[in-house]
Amino acid sequence: MVLRPPEDRPANPASAPSMSHHPSSTRHDVPCGFCGLLCDDLSVTTDHGRVRIDAGACPRATTGFDAANRALEAGATPRIKGQAASLEQAIAAAADILRGARAPLFGGNGTELPGMRGVMDLADATGGTVDHMNSYSLFRNFHVLQNSGWVVTSLSEVRNRADLLVCFGTDIASRLPRFYERCLWVDDTLFGLRAEDREVVMLGAPKDASLATSPAGRKAELLACANEDLAEVAQALRALVAGRPVTGDAVAGIATADLARLAERLKAAKYGVVAWVTSDLDFDHAELAVQSAC
Structure with missing residues (x-):
């Protein structure tokens, strides 16, 4: 819009x-x-x-x-103290309020890129603070980017290259409904990768693992645990990928042998991708789980 x-x-x-x-x-x-x-x-x-x-x-x-x-x-009619007004009157009233504010807060911001740029310019001009409606989720990623950084890919690269997708605490499609249709179960790729060549593994507690079922009926492999335990699971996977021993028969309820097999598949993959949706990692210190996955 x-x-x-x-x-x-x-x-x-x-x-x-x-x-x-x-x-x-x-x-x-x-x-x-x-x-x-x-x-x-x-x-x-x-x-x-x-x-x-x-x-x-x-x-x-x-x-x-x-x-x-x-x-x-x-219809959208501007209002000032509950009374209908013209757009110009509403803008003038808002400007008066901002001139008198010492610490304005611009919240919500459910708008497109030009709208968000306008909000940022306005906040800069008034010494205001911007708080996006999804900031609680966004900062789970920002904290990782600030602390350790990451290597990211694009949806186009996933479509054309990914032969192994590990869904980290999410099924993805609950949030992005056409993800598998558009990015994974496709045969029209730049490098000859076909839908049947791809594998999906889900870690944690996705809402609906069946959403990743391929057109041929192949289901995603599910290694289930509480999403709150994903940081521990990811750390164990990192150790296994690096060739270090992991003691115990299970990690957060997932058999260590299953994690070892996943580690080997990650190492063998030509283009492995780990994907998560921070809105689905809704628990304290979820950024540590994201950092472990990176």
Whole structure:
């Protein structure tokens, strides 16, 4: 959803064009911005301002576009102390509040990149603090990046190269519904890698391991433990990959022999990938689990 700059918006909400002024049209290869995959193969039809997905829909896309439709139907009217106002009046009132604030906080920030840049510029100009609505999850990654760094890949590289995917405390598709369809169970790759050549292993407590089942019916291997124990499991895997002994028959309920086999598969993989979703690692000091996986 693109937010028009103030100079492009109608001065009075009542003068905004009604939904009946929007002609019907169908567009293809439309990007979806409702998860990190940014799928760009949607076909959508707009009719009187409403958006309908004709192809490429997933639960998140459907929910997101439906919410946009409802917001459009409801209309957005600026208000000052509960009273309707023009956009210019609302902006002026907000500016007055910010001028008098000593420590403004800009929270939420559920917007696209240009909107976020605008928030950052505003915070910089007013000496404010920015707190994203997902900051609690984001900082699980930031702490690792600050403390030890990491080596990352891209969705394109996963699609074209990954022959072993280890899902760390997540099934991925609960958060990114078309991940396996778009990035793993594909045969159209740059280097001849086919869907049947790929393996998926899930560590921890994913919401639904069946989401990683291949089109041929091959299920992901699950090495189950509590997500809170993933740091211990990852440290054991690091030791096994490095050729160091791990004592005991099990680590956090996972047989040491199973971890040893996974370590060998990681070493043998041409392009092994460990993936996690920090929102699924919802426990104290989860950054230590992420750091161990890196």
